[in-house]
Amino acid sequence: MGLADKLEEANKNKKPSNWCPYQYMYDNLTPENQKALDDAWAKGLSANVVLSALRSEGIKSSNEAIRAHRNGVCKCPKK
Ligand SMILES: [Zn+2]
Numbered sequence: 196m197g198l199a200d201k202l203e204e205a206n207k208n209k210k211p212s213n214w215c216p217y218q219y220m221y222d223n224l225t226p227e228n229q230k231a232l233d234d235a236w237a238k239g240l241s242a243n244v245v246l247s248a249l250r251s252e253g254i255k256s257s258n259e260a261i262r263a264h265r266n267g268v269c270k271c272p273k274k
Contacts, residue, residue, distance in 0.1 A: 215271030217264035220249075220256045228252070236265075 196204075221229060235245050242261045249256050263269040 213270045213272060215264055215269040215273075216260035217256065217269060218271040218273055220254065220260070224254070228254075 221232065224232065232245065232249075235248070242258055242265070246256060246258060246261060260269070264271070
């Protein structure tokens with residue numbers, strides 16, 4: 196595959212301009228897990244604690260995604 200094909204492929208796969216990895220992860224959680232996550236923030240749990248709990252449940256997220264969303268510097272409209 197040549198460079199032009201690779202770039203064409205990358206263009207097709209690019210995320211919408213308001214794509215937020217945290218919101219994407221959140222939207223894919225079960226309603227129970229969404230509530231648990233909301234509660235965790237409300238209780239003031241740290242991102243590290245939340246992240247390790249998410250990972251132990253097999254849910255992928257990252258400190259960067261969580262930090263960006265919670266600091267309001269991500270691109271989604273729901274921060
Ligand atoms: Zn966000």
